[in-house]
Amino acid sequence: YEEPLLFEHGSRGRTGVSLPPAPKDYDPAQEIPAALLRGTVEGLPELSELEIVRHFTRLSVWNHGIDTGFYPLGSCTMKYNPKSSEALARLPGFANLHPLAPPELAQGALELMYQLERALSEIAGFDATTLTPAAGAHGELCGLMLIRAYHEAKGNPRKKVLIPDTAHGTNPASSALNGYAVVQLASGPDGRLHPETVRAAMDEDVAAIMITNPNTLGVFESNIAEIAEIVHAKGGLVYGDGANMNALLGVARPGDMGFDVIQYNLHKTFATPHGGGGPGSGPVAVKAALAPFLPLPVVVKEGETYRLVTDVKERPRTIGRLREFWGNFAMFVRAWALVREYGPEGVRATGELAVLNANYVRARLKDTFNLPYETASLHEVVFDDKHQQAAGVTTMDIAKALIDQGFHPPTIYFPLVVHGAIMIEPTETESKETLDGFVAAMKAIAEEAKTDAAAVKAAPVRPVRARLDETRAARKPILRWRPGMKVE
Amino acid sequence: YEEPLLFEHGSRGRTGVSLPPAPKDYDPAQEIPAALLRGTVEGLPELSELEIVRHFTRLSVWNHGIDTGFYPLGSCTMKYNPKSSEALARLPGFANLHPLAPPELAQGALELMYQLERALSEIAGFDATTLTPAAGAHGELCGLMLIRAYHEAKGNPRKKVLIPDTAHGTNPASSALNGYAVVQLASGPDGRLHPETVRAAMDEDVAAIMITNPNTLGVFESNIAEIAEIVHAKGGLVYGDGANMNALLGVARPGDMGFDVIQYNLHKTFATPHGGGGPGSGPVAVKAALAPFLPLPVVVKEGETYRLVTDVKERPRTIGRLREFWGNFAMFVRAWALVREYGPEGVRATGELAVLNANYVRARLKDTFNLPYETASLHEVVFDDKHQQAAGVTTMDIAKALIDQGFHPPTIYFPLVVHGAIMIEPTETESKETLDGFVAAMKAIAEEAKTDAAAVKAAPVRPVRARLDETRAARKPILRWRPGMKVE
């Protein structure tokens, strides 16, 4: 079936809500200047509740979600989102709590934030954590602001940030947004960053190095301690992109490796739902030297009472505010629920099984697909399309063919250091049978690439749409509905 | 994709729950004889929570529901199930309330039942209502038991029940289950039951007549008052099958037409969800003469306090208990929510718009499909496949072809008085556009029946399964999974 846009059906005067009547004696026009008033908004839909329900129910089934199948997007950590957490986040005491409620009416929420902060500090090996950033990239921005504030306090904000070529795009973007020039560092033939590369680039103008560990090849940066020493020796700081924290849970801690600051992605490591693109939550954990600069608010415990510090006077060196309120609290609830259900053993098992799953996929596929780096993998593994190129089948084709097999494709064409990268992160919540099914699908596609490349290139045929024309979308952007709109 | 049975996948030792540990010091074997104990149950699935979520999420999308599209099943009243009602039924004060909680801890639930009973009495025009029956057929059984008790109290339970040939199958089945012989009455050429037919069959052995009004042809039994007089004159009672109450809401009341007792189907008229076959709720409303016989419990209000009467001593003439507890309370909550949101105007509009929708479909399709009865329709309309037979296309084919158009087929081959019946009940929650789409689909199928009958007979091709072999299912019944089961 086809489902029109909300704006393309309905009938004048229909509604999907049941509202109390407006008080009779008040007319906005008596108070607000006519020029500032509008009538009903032309173009808004007019639909019954059933029509809305059908619309979104029908739309939903055009999506692949973790709940419908395997979702091995590398660097995205698409693990199961517990339904318990959804129920807990909806408890009226959380969902209906106003951010400006007096602290005596918000003690439960504050206690939860306080406990989650401490747990995140412990898990990554740091001294303090702020929960306020909205997502991973926001956490990076926060971390770089802390680094800038730290250097400014020493009299010189410095100019540059070192970033390896395997980094997520957010790393250079966050640096630029924070006024730092980016120096890209080449990783070695083993997929790792080498101390000599860092030593060569490091000088007194470098504010920090940003390192993802394990990196986006799934490889542990085993020189991290030495690299940190090199950077620290010149007064620089070491920033950790925590997107891949899932690999280390309970096994190793960035704070024990020389990192000064790291951001979490609760929507990756702690299973808060990705929601089709957000919301996320990007807490930032720091060593004591950076703690005075943390953004507000800060949760403090005084006796048995919790309180939010929001006044700069109490934290004069703070970088200030990053959000209109305290952060994505509903995500804190979900993440804390997971930590509480797991306990220390469960958290460690999470990291171990994530690494086991990735290594299993690697072992099963390494004879079929090219492995550009032989180095050991942790939580994810990167292949490429080298073996399939002869038949003219590319990574894009392999991805689309996987769709027809009922799997979400891995992350493709990233990291940039691998040409035609196929980046697979299974996560710990997937069973061996699911991985076996995925492996079988990948092998079947590799086989078909040899025997019938055209069929692979015609994929996907099963979903509601075939390959979409992205060039057309960008060349003549149609970014909203307008009356009479036709896209053919 | 294919989805195995729960019992066909999984791995030994896997689980989908998180339970507290059992107390350490207790061993059931010390208390319960060994012969009465079992180990773990061989064959039960062993799956993680994610596997369960995927299993049922995937299964669900193989279903058509009201939420996915139009569902014009005649006699089933497949109207929109409000999501508000789902939220309300889940309020902890309702969902977690034990049926044997002391009345002082259940006043809200009792008040709701009391108010719903009164509303149902008013809507159908009766003196008292019992909420206890589990579904429509259970309500019929209850009503017939009341009739039997009434006659027994007069000294003779009588032997027969008169039932028109248009009746639902539950009517004769309920009569038989209650020990009455069934006498079938022929409806007239106008689809109505005629007084002379009743007069001819009526005698002192007849306990009651069961009438559905409007009947399953969607036709109002306009002779109802006279028929009731005939039956009453011989000491019989008039039972109303309330399956089609939707047609009369706010416009006319069975209690004002001579009916002595009627059952409701809350899952039809009051929008409680059908749930893939249940649960329903079948309250029974009666005239004062039958009230003393109502089953227990009865809700009474004493001052400002509500109480359940469960003791036969207080109601010595009761037919007794029909359920282990009080009835399908969670459905009462939903039905009462609808009545409260609608108010008297909304309830009446419901009936009016249901009838408008049915008449609109009738008007739009009557030139394309044969209308076996010309008599005016109320909430549903019955066509047949007479015009399509020449091409060898049957009602079954038309139904299956509708599936490919994204619609649930109407009720087919019922009522039995129409050969190849196509029984359409749109309900009031469907929009004109939806009806227009359905009409267009029906016309397209009629057209295709002329030009390409084979294509119609090959339907459905879009769903997850083609036509299923029902003969095979009945001939060699496979009614459960067994290890190694193959169905090919």
Added chain:
Amino acid sequence: MRYHPHTPEDIRAMLDAIGAKSVPELFDSIPEKLRLGRALDLPPALDEIALFAEFGRLAGRNETAHPPFVGAGAYPHHVPPVVDQLLLRGEFFTAYTPYQPEISQGTLQALFEWQTFVCLLTGMDVSNASMYDGATATAEAALMAARITGRKKIVVSAALHPEYRKVLATYLRSTRDEIVTVPFGSDGRTDLAALEKAVGADTACVLLGYPNFLGVVDALPEAAAIAKKAGALTVSVTAEAVALGLLQAPGALGADVAVGTFQSFGNPLSFGGPFPGFFATREANVRQMPGRICGATTDKQGRRGFVLTLSTREQHIRREKATSNICTNSGLCALASTIHLGLLGRNGLAELARLNHGRARMLRDAMKRSGFGTVFTGPVFNEQVFDVGDAEAVVARLAKKGLVAGAPLGRWYPDHPRAKGALLCVATELHGPELIELFAQAVRS
């Protein structure tokens, strides 16, 4: 009106197509004098916010801080939120009975899984797709036994749930089948000597609770042997299905029919309903079973699929000759049980059952420390009867504290010598050690 999509323009256009002038005209087939001619006397319409306020008020009056300590046919259990979130998928809860199998495979496969769960837990060969509840399933079992044996006498243990027995009596009133009730002994088990005496060549079936209403694991194997000797069927009735994770399957102990409710799996208490009744029996009786049955078959392309089958037993085909009049059943409740049982699985069910048994032991110990012993000596699962002196007084006193204390047995067994003090209490996974302690203290003070 958010549920009525009709705009004035829509109505006018539709009336035009019909050829009618007004909506009331569509009701011309109803004689004027049979029309209501006034507005219904119902409370005025509420907007959604007012609706939630009103229902919040009603629900609030029933809220308690702790789970109830009463079972007696409806059991307080934890329902994992995942069950409800899956149930709320519109494709499940807004679907009708799966009469069009091609677009109902979701419901049908789930029902096939439900039937399998019922068979696995009860040790039976076949199960139907659900009944209204345990009590009506019990009545249907007795009717089936009478049909199969051609006999009239139904022998029932006094320890079978009293409300189930009342429903049985209501159902049998018109068929004039005879019900004979057999007493229970001081161990809370059915008196086998009395049973032996009651069962004869005229007996259609013997009905026993397993566990029974007193919480006791009744003498099912012995009762089944007695019934078998007389050519009667044995019907095992289970209201607390979690017990079947610890206790031997009724089918393995000689029962011919197993009925009851799976409410404990995935279904909230909801003041007593709806609950998923179950009905299972031996292969030989399949064509005598009441209710819908789901079966496996193939489609035109040879793929496995599911359909409702053996419908020649049912009312919509056989009318007055049907095995039962049941039509709508408890499909969604059965789905909830199926999901919950899927989550529990082999180990989870065993653990949950052992946990329930352990919690009942914990309650017994706590009550003992409070000075209260049990009334019956037979083995129990998660329910037991305590002697608390004055059961009704305890219930009333604890209600003031917001505690639902238990079921005073005197309401159903007024003539039992220990009726006054007898309080039937349950303990499940919801009753943690602190709560059990709090309860035992509250009963005393």
Added chain:
Amino acid sequence: MRYHPHTPEDIRAMLDAIGAKSVPELFDSIPEKLRLGRALDLPPALDEIALFAEFGRLAGRNETAHPPFVGAGAYPHHVPPVVDQLLLRGEFFTAYTPYQPEISQGTLQALFEWQTFVCLLTGMDVSNASMYDGATATAEAALMAARITGRKKIVVSAALHPEYRKVLATYLRSTRDEIVTVPFGSDGRTDLAALEKAVGADTACVLLGYPNFLGVVDALPEAAAIAKKAGALTVSVTAEAVALGLLQAPGALGADVAVGTFQSFGNPLSFGGPFPGFFATREANVRQMPGRICGATTDKQGRRGFVLTLSTREQHIRREKATSNICTNSGLCALASTIHLGLLGRNGLAELARLNHGRARMLRDAMKRSGFGTVFTGPVFNEQVFDVGDAEAVVARLAKKGLVAGAPLGRWYPDHPRAKGALLCVATELHGPELIELFAQAVRS
């Protein structure tokens, strides 16, 4: 462990396939001295029942009987349950960013609808697929204005939400753009004379709340005219988007950028987040917009479909040259708003906005009867500032009664002459006549 499917057999088989002896061996690439070597110091694992008990305890400490009377950037509104039931569909909430459009059309079409809603309400040409929240959207708007104009000075009204202004300051700290704050007058509107003075050839943009933090409908057309004359952009900031159902669209009043949050549509308060930030602007600025954008296109067969587009602006393509570093946004919150706006529709939105305005008037009358006047004279939507004598004392006193009373303005404007008594209060569809009366009485007594 219900979330870890690995059985011991699975692990052994997988290790065999890998050729490893143990799971720890898989971590050999981590130098021994960098490993933790101890268990994490976290609270012990909880089973699901204990988990619900613990979170019930935490949530219970924040529960109040009545909706809060404070808005100040987060607004208490009724969310129809249908919104949440649709959001809980796993296909929506467990999906990632729609980078594979063929299997993400559900999310993509909904985002296209979100963008359309944002454009219709703000009167803008283009919108992105959402921002973190209103404050960061405001900061991004200032950065965009600086990019477009090549100018450094950001002029901001003191009546713009103070926390939004703080976030703006944090964001601009590294770019060394200058922020100039313009005061507001006794009517609660931005002082236009001061604005005129502050805006010049060096000004990138003017930022105004609409309505502003004081609840007042600010002088947007006049401010936009001043900005336009100087070649600066006007940024309209709306935290209470319901107002856009009553107030003229910012785009129609001369704004070049409209930002803020649609929290009021479909998103619970959740102690302040997550909320759906929005960002809309004129067509000409589309390639300077931050964040993801969804666009319409066709598939290979010519059918309309949707994709994320113009991604050359984004970090994953452009890295340090991107318009913003934003990646994850507020997709699910935006979906909630889209569903709620779909339900409201043309009439519902207008009604809801008028209802909110009426309730604020009702509150003003009730407060007047209690003896409390308003502080500012300008027109308001659903928020207004009352003079209650000692605002902090009132808040503390009402908290004891479980009422969340409002936001004492003195926290943000300590130097305002009437700061001590000033209490910012909201009234929405959730605040019925009785509750408003109760509140006005409680403030007095």
